Amino acid sequence: MKKKISLKIQFGLYIVLLISVIITSILLFIRNQEKNALTEEMQLRGSALIKTLAGNVKEIFLTMGTTDLISLSGLVDQIKQEKGVFDIWILKEDGSLIIHSDDKIQQQIDESTVKKTKFFFKEAVPLKAAGKKNEELLVLFNPLKNSYQISKAIMVNKKKIGIVGLNLSKKMIDSTVSGAVNKLIFISIVFIILGIFFTYVLVSIIVKPIKRLADGANIIGKGNLDHRIDVISNNEIGELAETFNKMTKDLKAAQANLVEKERMEKEIQIARNIQQALLPKAVPRIKKFSFGALYRSAKEVGGDYYDFIRVDPTHLGLVMADVSGKGVPAAVIMAITRSILRSYAPGNLSPKDVFSVVNYLLRQNIYQGMFVTAFYGILDIKKNSLQFAKAGHNFLIVHRSKTRECEIIKSKGTALGMTTPERFDKIIEEAEVKLNKGDIIIQYSDGVSEAKNDKGELYSSERLYENINKFSGIDAQGLVNKIDESVISWAKNTPQSDDISIIAVKLEE
Amino acid sequence: MGNEELTIYIDKKETPEKIWIFYLNGYLQANTLEEFKNNVESAFREGIYNIIFDCHKIKFASSAALGALISFLDEVEKNNGKLIMVDLSEPIADVFELLEFFDIFPTVDTIEEALSKFNTLI
Numbered sequence: 307m308k309k310k311i312s313l314k315i316q317f318g319l320y321i322v323l324l325i326s327v328i329i330t331s332i333l334l335f336i337r338n339q340e341k342n343a344l345t346e347e348m349q350l351r352g353s354a355l356i357k358t359l360a361g362n363v364k365e366i367f368l369t370m371g372t373t374d375l376i377s378l379s380g381l382v383d384q385i386k387q388e389k390g391v392f393d394i395w396i397l398k399e400d401g402s403l404i405i406h407s408d409d410k411i412q413q414q415i416d417e418s419t420v421k422k423t424k425f426f427f428k429e430a431v432p433l434k435a436a437g438k439k440n441e442e443l444l445v446l447f448n449p450l451k452n453s454y455q456i457s458k459a460i461m462v463n464k465k466k467i468g469i470v471g472l473n474l475s476k477k478m479i480d481s482t483v484s485g486a487v488n489k490l491i492f493i494s495i496v497f498i499i500l501g502i503f504f505t506y507v508l509v510s511i512i513v514k515p516i517k518r519l520a521d522g523a524n525i526i527g528k529g530n531l532d533h534r535i536d537v538i539s540n541n542e543i544g545e546l547a548e549t550f551n552k553m554t555k556d557l558k559a560a561q562a563n564l565v566e567k568e569r570m571e572k573e574i575q576i577a578r579n580i581q582q583a584l585l586p587k588a589v590p591r592i593k594k595f596s597f598g599a600l601y602r603s604a605k606e607v608g609g610d611y612y613d614f615i616r617v618d619p620t621h622l623g624l625v626m627a628d629v630s631g632k633g634v635p636a637a638v639i640m641a642i643t644r645s646i647l648r649s650y651a652p653g654n655l656s657p658k659d660v661f662s663v664v665n666y667l668l669r670q671n672i673y674q675g676m677f678v679t680a681f682y683g684i685l686d687i688k689k690n691s692l693q694f695a696k697a698g699h700n701f702l703i704v705h706r707s708k709t710r711e712c713e714i715i716k717s718k719g720t721a722l723g724m725t726t727p728e729r730f731d732k733i734i735e736e737a738e739v740k741l742n743k744g745d746i747i748i749q750y751s752d753g754v755s756e757a758k759n760d761k762g763e764l765y766s767s768e769r770l771y772e773n774i775n776k777f778s779g780i781d782a783q784g785l786v787n788k789i790d791e792s793v794i795s796w797a798k799n800t801p802q803s804d805d806i807s808i809i810a811v812k813l814e815e
Numbered sequence: 816m817g818n819e820e821l822t823i824y825i826d827k828k829e830t831p832e833k834i835w836i837f838y839l840n841g842y843l844q845a846n847t848l849e850e851f852k853n854n855v856e857s858a859f860r861e862g863i864y865n866i867i868f869d870c871h872k873i874k875f876a877s878s879a880a881l882g883a884l885i886s887f888l889d890e891v892e893k894n895n896g897k898l899i900m901v902d903l904s905e906p907i908a909d910v911f912e913l914l915e916f917f918d919i920f921p922t923v924d925t926i927e928e929a930l931s932k933f934n935t936l937i
Contacts, residue, residue: 630878632845675886679878679914698914720915724885733918752878762819803845 313516314509321505322498329494337487344479345454348390352456352474353443359385360458360470363396367460367467378405385472392453392473399466452476515543519550531558573634577607580637581805584644589783590614590622592687598782598810600790602753608805609636609678610751611644615651620688623651626699626749626809627680630721635673642671643678643722657682657695658736661722665697665730668723677724681749690741690813695734697722700750700767705774707744712771715739746782746812748774753804754789757797765796782810819875821847823854827863832933834865836926840872843880843907851880855887864896867929871902876910888920897921899929 359381366377382394386407394407406412446455457471515537522535531554537547581603589597599612609629617623627643629636643664650663660682668678681702683694694702698721704713719734741747750770757765770789777788786808793806821841828834835858843851858866866887891898900922903911911917923929 628878630882632879674889675879675882677878677882677885700913718915718918720919724914725919729919733915 313513314506317509318502318505321501325498325501326494329490329497333487333490333494336490337483340486341479341483344482348474348476348479349445349454349456351390352445352454352472355385355388355391356443356456356458356470356472359394359472360460363468363470364460364462368462375405382407390475390478392451392475394472395470397469397471399468404468448473452480512543515539515547519543519547522547522550526554531561574606577632577634577637578603580634580641581607581610584641585612586614592622594687594690594813594815595685596781596783596812596814598784598786598808598812600786600806600808602790602802602806604632604753604802604804604806606632607637608632608751608753609640610753610805610807611640612749612807612809613644613647615648617651617655617684618653620686621655622685622687623647624683624685624692624694624747624749624809624811625680626751626807627678627722628699628751628753628805628807629678630676635676639668639672639676639678639723643668643680647682651682655684655693656736657684657693658734661695661697661719661734662727662731665722665725666727669725669727672723677721679721683747683749685811691738692741692747693736693738695719695736697730697734698724700752700755702739703748703750703771703774704739704741705746705748705778706742707746707778708742710775710778712774714771741813743813743815744778746774746778746785746810748785748808748810750809751805751807753802753806754793754808756804757793757802757806758800759796760798760800765793769796781814782812785812786810819844819846821851823851825854825858828930830930830933832865833863834867834930834933835863836867836869836929838869838872842875843873843883844875844877845879848877848880848883852883855883859890859894864891864894865933866891866896866898867901867926868898869901869926870907871904873904873907876907881910881914881916884916884920897932899923899932901926901929 362381363378366374366381370377378396382396382405385391385394395403395411396405398404403411403415406415444457446457447453448455451473453473453475455471455473457469459466460468460470518537519535522533525533533554534551535547537544581601585601586599589599591597597614599614601610601612603610609627609631611625611627611629613623613625615623615625625647627640629639629643631639646664646667647660650660654660661680664678664680672678677698679698679700681694681696681699683692683702685692692702694717696702696717697719702715702717704715705711706713715737717735717737720730722730724730739747755765755767755770759765769792773789773792774785777785780788789808790806819842821839821843824838824840826836826838828836837854839851841847855866858864868884888898898920900911900920902924903922911920911922916922921932923932
């Protein structure tokens, strides 16, 4: 893992660096300023001294001649007392030394061991020339003596009669400047220490909410989506915390959504299981007749139900029903309807009476707003006839082999579980059809007729009749399969919105 | 099925009986059922049990929607009100025929006719 450097240390380092750079710059600037100012002042003082000296020497030269050493050395001693004055000398016009403040040199002059030479000029470098030409000052810097050397010619009637000069020590300037610099360095160190301290405090204040954010993220990461990060600050970190909280909220919602989706899928699976468990596993096998049945569930299971119930040795009950609504509620109502039907159908030869009982019982058990449309027919195997009633369901289709046309047999009856027994019984009717050889009876749920194609057009009952006519030559199961194929090819990629159920019975001989 | 929607316009008649007329336009099916129920139940919440449904612009009605109609009828009759269907469009008339709803729901051709069924007090 990469080594972590804490923000505190990082910030601390940056701030110290920054303060150091700023203070060093200020230091250098002040030092130069100070030095220049002192140098200037010193040169001015030196110039003033040399001018005074030159004036006095000129007077002595003019009144007493160049050999009045007593007066001259008095002057030199006087000037020597001035602060920073290193040494003083007086030259004749030919450059030979008359007097020097240094006793050793003075002794050498007296003993004539020093040649009248311009020794001092060799050591010095010119700095600047100041003043008018006739009272020209020569300012030089002497690195050997670390001093400023200022000299002036003594002029009489535009004629040089001598030169006076002095060395002003630069040491004073240096010590003044370095004293100032030391003070500044001390102040800088104090500031750097203060800077580190304040940086530490400031960064602690800034880092604290970040730390809380990180701790919060850890808690949330462990799965506690109810945790909220409590950061009260109006800056970017507060904003980040808010964003983080919103993300957690959204995450929770997304998770809840997923759970809900899983629950729904589970529910769909339950409904599908109920449905599949309650539908007949196989079609009946009875001499003379062929039977066909098909159930294809939509994604969300509807409440389709079909059944073949043995009523007595010569009668077979045919059921096609469709519970309003979808999912588990529909599947439960379907199961209830099936139980009632299977209890009351055996031995009862009147479809109307059976429905009457179903309606009566369902009415008491059904959820509000739900109902069951159903068809119930009793096939008389001996007489080849069908006694039937329909409760709000699709009309019975009888395909006649003689005409090769579909006959729609209407009968009255309202849906089961929807209205009071009195009303239901008043409306429901019973009807009968006789079957001839090759005739087919077909019942279906509205998932067939209401199957939509990609343009939203319905498959429709008319198309169903056409397809029955087209495939009437085969046995009942074959016909049912063909119809289903035609529905599938009609719908193509359009999702199936309702269950599809079809049953068919054909009198083969 | 994205644009298979339902728009509902409610005309609240301030007659002594207080009748709400629902003009239904579009598809009565799974995706619109909740809205349909909410609208009608808002009438019940205000104590209005005299309901007229104008159905001439209904394009489709699912079995669940018809179930809702039945539950509205139950609710209305329990509270001594009336529910009247007006001017059924072909899709809903077909379903009504199949389910024998004509025997259960009072159905008339015009709003005036429906209103006259309430006009016992005026």
